[in-house]
Amino acid sequence: MCPAKTRSEEAVVGARRAFPTTPLGVGLVYAPALEPLIRGEPGLVEVLEIEPQTFWRKNGRGGYVVDAMRLNRLAELPGARIIHGVGFPVGSGRRPDPAHLRPFIESIVLTGAEWASEHLNFNRGEDAAGTYDAGFLLPPCQTLEGACAAAASARESVAALPVPFLVENGISYLAPRPGELSDGMFLREVAERADCGIVLDLHNAWANDRNGRQPISDFLRDIPLERVRELHLAGGMLEQGYWLDAHSGPVPPELWEIAREIVPRLRNLSAMIFEIMPTYIDIVGLDVVRRELEKLHDLWRLRTLQPLPLKAAANPAPDLADTRSTALHWETTLAGLVTGRSANCQLAEELLRDPGLGVYRRLIAAYRASAVIGTLPFTGRLLIASLKPDVLDDLFDAFWKEAAPEAFGEREARNFARFLSERQIPAPISLAEVLSFDLAVIDALTENRSARVSFSFDPVLVLGGLVDHRLPHIAAPSPETFYVDVSPAGIDFGASP
Amino acid sequence: MGGSGHTITVTIPRSVGFDLKKIQKIQADLVARLGHAGCYSGFDILFRQEQEFVVNPQSLEFHVPG
Numbered sequence: 001m002c003p004a005k006t007r008s009e010e011a012v013v014g015a016r017r018a019f020p021t022t023p024l025g026v027g028l029v030y031a032p033a034l035e036p037l038i039r040g041e042p043g044l045v046e047v048l049e050i051e052p053q054t055f056w057r058k059n060g061r062g063g064y065v066v067d068a069m070r071l072n073r074l075a076e077l078p079g080a081r082i083i084h085g086v087g088f089p090v091g092s093g094r095r096p097d098p099a100h101l102r103p104f105i106e107s108i109v110l111t112g113a114e115w116a117s118e119h120l121n122f123n124r125g126e127d128a129a130g131t132y133d134a135g136f137l138l139p140p141c142q143t144l145e146g147a148c149a150a151a152a153s154a155r156e157s158v159a160a161l162p163v164p165f166l167v168e169n170g171i172s173y174l175a176p177r178p179g180e181l182s183d184g185m186f187l188r189e190v191a192e193r194a195d196c197g198i199v200l201d202l203h204n205a206w207a208n209d210r211n212g213r214q215p216i217s218d219f220l221r222d223i224p225l226e227r228v229r230e231l232h233l234a235g236g237m238l239e240q241g242y243w244l245d246a247h248s249g250p251v252p253p254e255l256w257e258i259a260r261e262i263v264p265r266l267r268n269l270s271a272m273i274f275e276i277m278p279t280y281i282d283i284v285g286l287d288v289v290r291r292e293l294e295k296l297h298d299l300w301r302l303r304t305l306q307p308l309p310l311k312a313a314a315n316p317a318p319d320l321a322d323t324r325s326t327a328l329h330w331e332t333t334l335a336g337l338v339t340g341r342s343a344n345c346q347l348a349e350e351l352l353r354d355p356g357l358g359v360y361r362r363l364i365a366a367y368r369a370s371a372v373i374g375t376l377p378f379t380g381r382l383l384i385a386s387l388k389p390d391v392l393d394d395l396f397d398a399f400w401k402e403a404a405p406e407a408f409g410e411r412e413a414r415n416f417a418r419f420l421s422e423r424q425i426p427a428p429i430s431l432a433e434v435l436s437f438d439l440a441v442i443d444a445l446t447e448n449r450s451a452r453v454s455f456s457f458d459p460v461l462v463l464g465g466l467v468d469h470r471l472p473h474i475a476a477p478s479p480e481t482f483y484v485d486v487s488p489a490g491i492d493f494g495a496s497p
Numbered sequence: 498m499g500g501s502g503h504t505i506t507v508t509i510p511r512s513v514g515f516d517l518k519k520i521q522k523i524q525a526d527l528v529a530r531l532g533h534a535g536c537y538s539g540f541d542i543l544f545r546q547e548q549e550f551v552v553n554p555q556s557l558e559f560h561v562p563g
Contacts, residue, residue: 029536032525053533067532087533119536137538171538204538239540246539275536278529279543363540370543374530377523384547409530441524446531467519 017163019197019229020114023270023303024080026296028289031278037290038077044293047080049273052107053087053100057446058408064103071110081111082230082271083163084199085118087407090157090167091140091190092122093149093327094131101160108163117166117199117230118157120150120190123407125335126328134335135364135405139172141330142180144189145323151193152323158196166197166229171204171245173356176213183214184222191227198223200266201232203245203275206255210243211356220262226308228266233259233296234275242359247277249284250292259299267308272296279370338364340401368405368412369396375413376438379420379431381466386427395425410446414439429457429474437463440486450487459484 025046028034038045055067075081085104088096096118108116121137140146150167158165169187176182181189183205191198200223202216209216235249251259251274263269274292281289329347336343337351338360351357373380383392399419406412417439425431433455440451455462456477463484465472 032529051533051535054529054535056532084536086536137536236539244539247537248539248542277535277537277539277541278526279541279546283542363538366544367534367537367541370541371530371534373544373547374526377527380544380547389548407534408532409534410532413531441527442531445528467523 017114019164019268019270020080024082024114026272026274026293026300027079028274028293029084029276030074030077031276031281033278033281034286034289035077037286037293038079041290042078044290044297045079047082047271047273048074048077049082049084049271049275050074050107050111050113051084051086052104052111053085053407055107056087056103056408057410063099066103066106066110068106068110071107075111080271081113083108083111083113083116084168085116087123089119089121089123089137090153091120091146091150091170092124092153092331093141093146093324094122094124094126094331095153095156105160105162108161113163115164115166115197115229116157116161117168117197118154119170120167120187121170122331122335124331125339125341126332127336127341132335132339132404133407134339135368135407136338136360137170138331138334138338138360139170139174140186141327142172142177142183142186143326144181145326146330147181147186147189148193148323149327150190154190154194154196158194164197164229165194166199167191167194168199168201168232169204169223170201171207172213173211173242173359174351174354175356177350182218182222183208184219187223191224196227197229198227199230199232200228201234201245202255202259202262203232203234203236203251206252206258207236207243207245216258224310225262225265226268226310229268230271230273231259231263231266231269232273232275233292240359240362242356244359244363246280247275248280249276250288251295256295256299260302263299263302264304267304267306269303272300339404364405365396365400368400371409371412372396372399372416375409375442376417376435378463378466379417379435379438381469382427382429382431382434382471383425385466385471386425386431395423410442413442428471429462430455433457433459434463434466437484437486440484444486444488448488450485453484453486455482455484458482 027045027047027049029049055070056064059065088100119137120140122140123134123137124131125134140150154167167190205216205219208214233251234247235251236244237246237248274296276289333343333347334351337348337357399416402419403415406415417435420435436453440453443449443451457474459482461472
């Protein structure tokens, strides 16, 4: 049976480390580009949210390797740290990969994090070949059965981690479905059944409202506000009629208004986090991020400094086996549809009529294309320079069909490199040579391996041009053989004697 | 990242060719992307940004439209 709702004080503050008695304050999601604000302006960033899996890599044996050196470095930055999981969401009937737990705890310990959180989403599907990554955080099965399954998953994290655990409300681009719990009631059911804290992502709730789901005022009425320990604020963008949780810039003014109304009621609030994707930091600039942090400090002053005890809750719980199968059917169907698999069931037919499904497909394709371009930067720029946009789109489409998404960028890069190497791509200079260079850099960074890459053209001229978005004209291969030595210690350019 | 735990250093023996800061930026972005994807449920704009640079077929040089 699904565990009945109880309020166990020990589970909240007990055998594990408790929530800090002094609130942590205002902060942001760590990104290297934000270090000037973190290091250079005392008091501006009081807490860092770290997404630990971005510092992991997948090894060949199905496990994960933590980049302890980089996480140790984060522990030395000023301010408190909290961990925000991005790879093993708990809104699922399928338990997160148990292999993630050891590196997750290691990340908590290395950074000295005060608590850890994860998303109320799922990100894996299953077909005849086994489970696969869906390439995106997808909305959970939002029924009572789904809430019960998610609570069981969250409760495992509560039990396993050395620090308090929180779940975050997600975004859904799908339309509300008959028989579902409201967004707020789903969050309440999971948090109370798992007896855990809540990361209230106000932008997600607001975006859901804008996209036709539960009005945010109703959402805030439904959730157990006393469980909210952390608040997320972010900006988004409008794309083809949907407001996207894009973390793409400043918080919208309407959302600041809502935040100012709700914060005095979040009496156990301990941290406020501004989220922005690294890609957008370059676009909006650090001054904009600084201004958002200053607004967060203003918002922080609106808190009520009277902690509120957690309320007990009691509902009968349905059978666990039934809840898991219901959730897994939802997840298998939705993950299959967004990754281009076929599905023949009533649920699939209903989802195919939901325009939100197309949103997920477009976002996954954009993310995968960006992952490939970001991890194979010279190859990517050469492809863009060499192929017409529709030809490049077709090439990507063929890759999406051939290979399931990989959440780890290194894996996605190696899969795409393998895919490319099996094809003849017309390019004014050798794509194979540029691809070998990109892969050698990845090997140096991830495997500590050195390699010599040969070029039939001057690599300084061509790679230097691509760095600058410039493709120099190469009339013909040079009689010289050029080489580039790539090693963990550096890259050296030269010509053969 | 992984075994090395740091960005590789670029040493260039020639005076022509590279804008060092730009290649360091590319490498820093690469390091950040080799691990698991970060928290996102929106639109990753990197590919669209790169596509904004269009090649001039005469000179084979990229240029930014507009």
